[in-house]
Amino acid sequence: MSITENLKHIKNTLPAHVTLVAVSKTKPNEDIVEAYEAGQRIFGENKIQEMTDKYEALPKDIQWHMIGHVQRNKVKYMAPYVSLIHGVDSFRLLEEIDKQAKRNNRVISCLLQMFIAEEETKFGLDQTELMEILASEEFKALKNIKVVGLMGMATFTDNQLQVKKEFTQLSGIFAMCKKQFGSEDNLDLNIISMGMSNDYSLAIECGSTMVRIGSNIFGSRNY
Numbered sequence: 001m002s003i004t005e006n007l008k009h010i011k012n013t014l015p016a017h018v019t020l021v022a023v024s025k026t027k028p029n030e031d032i033v034e035a036y037e038a039g040q041r042i043f044g045e046n047k048i049q050e051m052t053d054k055y056e057a058l059p060k061d062i063q064w065h066m067i068g069h070v071q072r073n074k075v076k077y078m079a080p081y082v083s084l085i086h087g088v089d090s091f092r093l094l095e096e097i098d099k100q101a102k103r104n105n106r107v108i109s110c111l112l113q114m115f116i117a118e119e120e121t122k123f124g125l126d127q128t129e130l131m132e133i134l135a136s137e138e139f140k141a142l143k144n145i146k147v148v149g150l151m152g153m154a155t156f157t158d159n160q161l162q163v164k165k166e167f168t169q170l171s172g173i174f175a176m177c178k179k180q181f182g183s184e185d186n187l188d189l190n191i192i193s194m195g196m197s198n199d200y201s202l203a204i205e206c207g208s209t210m211v212r213i214g215s216n217i218f219g220s221r222n223y
Helices: 003-013 029-037 048-057 072-078 091-103 127-135 160-181 200-205
Strands: 019-023 042-045 063-066 084-088 108-114 145-152 187-193 210-213
Touching: 003 019, 003 029, 029 048, 042 048, 048 063, 048 072, 072 091, 084 091, 084 145, 091 108, 091 145, 108 127, 127 160, 145 160, 160 187, 160 200, 187 210, 200 210
Parallel strands: 019 042, 019 210, 042 063, 063 084, 084 108, 108 145, 145 187
Antiparallel strands: none
16 A cells, blocks of 8 residues: 555544644655645654755755654754654653753654653653643743643553553553643643553543554654
């Protein structure tokens, strides 16, 4: 099946409230253009340099999401244009995004990444760290970022019960934060980003409102 057909098929299976991020990392511009012409506007990249090159070459109404691990010294390269940063896993990173957003006269939307998996390789905050950040005066002082939700990656396993447990855990944390913190100038929790090509249906069942799908759209990765 073509990229266009894959996209159409996936979009037909997604509920209206779920946003699709087409993960285009390592994929050539022609593939992105095909998805764009099929109506897709949100693309996810995991390397800032690659995303910036694509941003410069491709239509300007594309929303670029940074879905990979972010190094603080690279934030300045994407600050002029990035739509949403998924993997914010420390307060220091939030501060840097705020600083670079201010330089560009922008407010940059962010998702706080939660550590929900049973794999040590995954990044993210635990529940205590999340609560400490959201309750702190230092966080409230950041005017050029907006935390719009939480993101988490489940353990890479065939054990669906474990994956479901981890997704449900993230949904629970999200609901608790929404209740406890409400919305403020720089906080408006409305996105739970969880689920990828292999587990997005389960993620949606567990409350996901944003899924990151790459290989099911573009075919397997070229490394």
